[in-house]
Amino acid sequence: MVREKFDQIYARAAERKGGDVALESLLSVALSPEQLQQIPDDRWLAAFSQKVFQSGMSWKVVRAKWPNFEEVFFGFDIEKMLLMPTEMWERKATDPAIIRHLGKVMTIPENARMIHQAACEYGSFANMVAQWPSEDIIGLWQYLKKNGKRLGGNTGPYTLRIMGKDTFILSGDVEAYLRNIGVIDGGRDTKKSQQATLAAFNDWQQESGRPLCQISQIIAFSCGDNRL
Template sequence: MEHFDNIYNRACERKGGEQAISGLLGTSVSNQQIAEYDDSRILSAFTKKVFQSGFVWRVVENKWSEFERLFFNFEIEKVLMMPDELLEKRASDPAIIRNAKKVMTIRDNALMMHDVQVEHQTSFAKWLADWPSSEITQLWLYLKKHGSRLGGNTGPYALRALGKDTFLLTQDIEAYFRSQKLIEGGLTSLRNLKIIQNCFNTWQQESNYDLQSISQLIAYGVGDNYVGMQGPHE
């Protein structure tokens, strides 16, 4: 695998130098900040990404205040008390995106979060904050297994929206790992996830950048990403 310096220098060459790169990189938030979130904020983020998956993100964003109104601002306890009949009624409301299966995920994911609260005797936010980024793919797998429609890129994108430090397996990131012959076969096989996680952990140790920034730097050095071009990478 490449040393981080090669990844960084390539991104700088393509995007106009170190100053330009520094202005392009996003930042995650501290675990302390995440621990202070209200759990309703997390359920909201999960729900938004579920509805944005395969849909026009802007439309979901424009309707979000109605989602909040109809689902009690995503307060876990209130959502858990919603019977099937009420969820079905909400799913037919034109004020939101009318997708019954996705609406049902709201209560399902509230239940997942409640189970974590009970098992660990803490808020979901604190549990999430305590999860080490060095094992972020294991968190992805947890959300996929125990949550509803949080597999694929949906869970990771929700974590990124919350500020949890994570890389993303975008097309550019996949292209990089395949071009370097680091992975083969299915992108999200357990073997490949372990390889990818180990690579990111090594680059983090070499650079002190967070996973999000490393992910972006890799993407900026792939394909047609040159000065003035904003691709689909991050």
């Protein structure tokens, strides 16, 4: 396996995006652990739910409807979500104010339970996320997949990124790059591929001093479709 130095990846990305300043303007900034801890549990549930609904649907349509979701589901208040009986969830899934999809609606109480259980152990779901070490970020992905509903694949990681947790994303461009240099060989979600991917990102983080979110963005910008 031949792994490029991160400064080589950065230089290629900067050239393709119009220079260092232009590239830096495109990069995400992760929140600090202290900032993450301030996010209420209902906002985590809302974010997971929105990303679940966006999977396979128009993101624009989901965003336009989202104020209705907030109203129909009581602002995603965790205690209220846990108290609602199945019949009430089924009725809400037919509400024309939202996107009617029973399977996705039923992820809301499941993910509310996950958040509640983490809050019982850590004080809040945000505390758990904030304390999770970046060098084991895939472990957090696996936690979401195992304990939540429809949070596998990129759904969980994308939600973490949106909420400010430092994480890389295995987008199509990033996955293609990792395959090209031999980090991923076979299924991307196998234990072997995930551990090799995590090791590569941890090495690049040590080398560059950058957060994981920026490393994966820079990799994507260095090799994906160059949309200016």
